[in-house]
Amino acid sequence: MYTETSSSDHAFSIPTSQNYQICGILNAPSAELPTVKAQSKLIIIPVLKESDLYIHSTQSQRKFYNQNGYDVLRLALSHSDHKARDFKDITLGHMAADIRRACDVLRADYGHIYIAAHGFAAFATALANADTDGQSLSEPCFTPYENFVESGYGYNRALDIYQSLSNPVDYLNPRLVESCKLFDLESCRSMIQSIDRPTQFVWAENGLGSNISALYKAHLYTHAQSLTIKGADHHFNNANSIERAAIQSLEWFTYCGYMYDLSALQAQSATGSAQYTAPQSSATYTVN
Secondary structure, eight states: OEEEOSSSOEEEEEEOTTSOEEEEEEEOSSSSOOOOOTTOEEEEEEESSGGGGGSHHHHHHHHHHHHTTOEEEEEESSOSSTTSOOGGGOOHHHHHHHHHHHHHHHTTTOSEEEEEEEHHHHHHHHHHOOSOSEEEEESOOOSOOSSGGGGTEEEETTTTEEEESSOTTOEEOHHHHHHHHTOOHHHHHHHHHHOOSOEEEEEEEETTHHHHHHHHHHHOOSOEEEEEEEEEETTOOSTTHHHHHHHHHHHHHHHHHHHHHHHHHHHHHHHSSOOOOOOOOOOEEEEO
């Protein structure tokens, strides 16, 4: 499943039913390959493109989670490997299916699996509703997309891509955009209502939260937490905001793991089998 490529990074791949490979990089808290145990903990960080595996925000999260005892899988939902799905071909459906597939395969090796995702990867994570013990969605982008230009992207006909109006190096492929456009208000509401994993929403003070968070709060039924990182932009590139967001995500994962273990013990004591039901509550606050 993985091969060593350096003292700390381990190339990772999972086959899909469509004969693709989902590729990524696995890091253990130490430089050695992970020693998988029943109570091992894994955080998956899904990203759109292979290059996103190496950007500051992804690397910063990976190092922080490793330092706190978690294995970390940075998972590229498109990749240059000839067996992987090319960026121009990915859609929200493909991304969600690949996230589900990764969690299903890894569940045999890990007692606790969490997802920390941002932007469109957070959109795909919400759509996937994969087998995790908790998820942290930073600035998730799903919202009614009847007018995609208003979401911050414009079509570049010469390059056949949708470029960010604020950051031209940030771009999306037309197939992904078309899959986003399928999500009208009713579809978004149905997707949010279907989420049954403990979910944390991390908003940037200068990001998308003011426009989208009400949609989550109105229709989310599962155990959830909503917080805002003060001074952060959408990409969490300023004022150490990605580090502050990672701290909050780790606290959420620790809480989810504790609640899972506690519920499993209580269910096992009562029935002889473990079953987890997330409590129904919510919290909203701002992180300075």
